[in-house]
Amino acid sequence: MKHLPKHLQPRWRYLAVELESWPDASVGRRSFQREVWYASQNLLGDPGSADADLTVVRFSFADATGQAIVRVRRGETEPARAAIACIDEIDGHTVGVVVHGISGTIRAAEENYLHRRGQVSEERNVVFGNEERVAVVRDGSADVRLDEAFAGATDLDYDLA
Structure with missing residues (x-):
């Protein structure tokens, strides 16, 4: 099977997301991905959720704080930010979610927005x-x-x- 030409390949943007919860919370990548999908489907509906195509690319969570990089299609960043902002609970644990910024590459998102590796x-x-x-x-x-x-x-x- 041939690859698509470069001008037909999908373009992506990456959202730098920070999470914070109570000290006894444990949140996994799968459960965060599931909540992202549910939030986008509830807010944007099936067609909007398919257009945004939200996928968790990188995830870490320890000591009640975490960081994630979420991939979204170019042009759908504002609906994606709104959907992620709707997340308030993951696996029964109350969670605060903040989107720090949008970038064109994973590396730039990590360097520019997630340079702080949690609080002591x-x-x-x-x-x-x-x-x-x-x-x-x-x-x-x-x-x-x-x-x-x-x-x-x-x-x-x-x-x-």
């Missing part, structure tokens, strides 16, 4: 709600462990124990 976090004891609790502290904010969940707090909401 540490587990500490803090006083929150007049009780000493365990929290994961990152850049002036903390995810404080309550009985069954986490509560997000800034450095003004808690004291170090």
Whole structure:
């Protein structure tokens, strides 16, 4: 089977996506891909989803933060951004998703938009709600462990124990 001539081959753009969740969340590439497909189908419908052709090319997730590169057809970047912005939960874990930028190559997307490899976090004891609790502290904010969940707090909401 012959290849298509270069002028007939599809042109791609790459979205640099950053994810953040609670410290106990574990998100895999397959589940993120599934949520991307569901979000694009729900927002854009079947024809729009097929036109955008969203595919997760690169993915990493560790210590409650992650990064991904999502491939999309040229000309469909704005609908793709809107679809990815609709993702709020993956495998039952609440997730914040941010599209940092669009690039013409994977390498440029990684260098220009994903140069920051996650935040340094540490587990500490803090006083929150007049009780000493365990929290994961990152850049002036903390995810404080309550009985069954986490509560997000800034450095003004808690004291170090």
